[in-house]
Structures are given as structure tokens and as C-alpha cells.
Amino acid sequence: MSDLKNISKFISLILRHKPETIGITLDEHGWANVNELIEGISRTRHFNMDMLQDIVRTDEKQRYSFNEDKTLIRANQGHSIPVDVELEQKTPPAILYHGTGEKFVSSIDVQGLIPKSRLYVHLSSDAETAKKVGSRHGRPVIYTVDSGQMAADGFAFYLSVNKVWLTKEVPVRYLHKMMSMNVQ
Numbered sequence: 278m279s280d281l282k283n284i285s286k287f288i289s290l291i292l293r294h295k296p297e298t299i300g301i302t303l304d305e306h307g308w309a310n311v312n313e314l315i316e317g318i319s320r321t322r323h324f325n326m327d328m329l330q331d332i333v334r335t336d337e338k339q340r341y342s343f344n345e346d347k348t349l350i351r352a353n354q355g356h357s358i359p360v361d362v363e364l365e366q367k368t369p370p371a372i373l374y375h376g377t378g379e380k381f382v383s384s385i386d387v388q389g390l391i392p393k394s395r396l397y398v399h400l401s402s403d404a405e406t407a408k409k410v411g412s413r414h415g416r417p418v419i420y421t422v423d424s425g426q427m428a429a430d431g432f433a434f435y436l437s438v439n440k441v442w443l444t445k446e447v448p449v450r451y452l453h454k455m456m457s458m459n460v461q
């Protein structure tokens with residue numbers, strides 16, 4: 278893994294889960310002070326503002342945002358700590374996708390999708406992305422989610438700045454398993 282990618286993983290841990298790792302805090306909207314972040318990270322490795330800007334600009338999932346004057350930074354989604362990143366509530370498309378690992382299927386088929394350690398269940402608008410997400414947990418299994426019906430039934434959906442669909446839960450009645458071999 279390249280140095281920047283490695284540091285990006287670390288930033289993701291700090292901004293979504295454990296800011297205390299480098300002795301900083303996030304505000305209620307998930308913002309961290311950029312100087313504090315750089316100082317905290319550079320205690321253990323070479324790091325500066327240019328590198329941080331590179332990471333934010335080139336991140337393949339656009340995970341992070343600066344505020345306008347680049348004094349603050351936050352993760353766009355994926356948090357386990359309770360912050361309000363001012364997500365946009367939005368009507369979802371009729372179908373969304375969720376990729377998971379085979380080992381979770383028996384539980385999901387009983388319980389539906391729950392956020393587990395995160396604040397929301399993460400959904401994507403295409404099956405290919407769901408397959409990649411699922412592969413992080415072993416052999417991938419992909420579910421389609423009747424998001425249009427859920428929205429009609431009153432469930433709230435949010436679209437993060439980096440285009441991940443989020444919702445609090447997906448009850449079993451809205452879930453259908455896709456045969457993974459159908460996913461290219």
C-alpha cells in the first residue's frame with residue numbers, strides 16, 4: 278500500500294471512528310480542525326497540508342470534504358460516532374443494492390439490514406459497487422433493496438456528498454437476494 282493510501286486509511290479511522298487516537302475531537306457536525314489533524318498525524322509520520330490536499334482530491338471514493346477555507350475537514354459518511362454531517366434527505370431510486378459477505382446472510386435474512394457499528398446501512402445505486410463492498414467481508418452476496426417502496430412506506434433515505442445512499446435499517450420484506458453469478 279502506498280504511503281498516502283496508508284495515511285488515508287488512518288484519516289478515515291480518525292474522522293469516522295476514533296479521533297482520540299491522535300488526541301483530537303470532532304464537533305457535532307463531524308468537523309476536525311485541519312491544523313490539529315496534521316499535527317496529530319505528523320507526530321508519527323511525515324505529513325503536511327500538501328499531502329492532505331492530495332488525499333482529499335484523489336481519494337477514489339471522495340471520502341473527505343474540507344470546509345470553504347480549508348480550516349476544517351470531515352468524512353462524508355461511514356461514521357460510527359454520532360455526528361450530524363448534514364446529510365441530504367432524498368427520494369431514492371426504485372432499487373438500491375447492498376453487498377455483504379456470505380457469513381452474514383443467515384442473520385440478515387432474519388433481522389434485515391442493520392447499521393451494526395455505523396450510524397446507517399450503506400447502499401449503492403449499482404450492483405457492481407455493492408459487489409466490491411461485499412467482497413470486503415469474504416464471498417460476496419448482493420441484495421436488492423426495494424427502496425422506492427420503502428420510501429413510499431415512510432422510511433427516510435439520505436444521499437451523502439460522495440453519493441452513498443444511507444438509511445437506518447432495511448426490514449427483510451424489502452430485501453431480495455441476487456444470484457452473485459449474475460453480477461458482472
Ligand code: HQG
Binds near residue numbers: 355385392398410
Ligand atoms: C452486515 C466502505 C449480520 C452488512 C464500503 C455488512 C461502504 C449484518 C456488515 C461502507 C446485518 C457491516 C460500509 C445483520 C447488516 N446481521 N450482518 N442483521 N445487517 N450486516 O463495514 O456496508 O471504504 O460496517 O451487510 O465501501 O460493508 O470505508 O458496512 O456486511 O460504503 O469508505 O454487517 O464502508 O467504505 O460492515 O460498508 P460495515 P458495509 P469505505
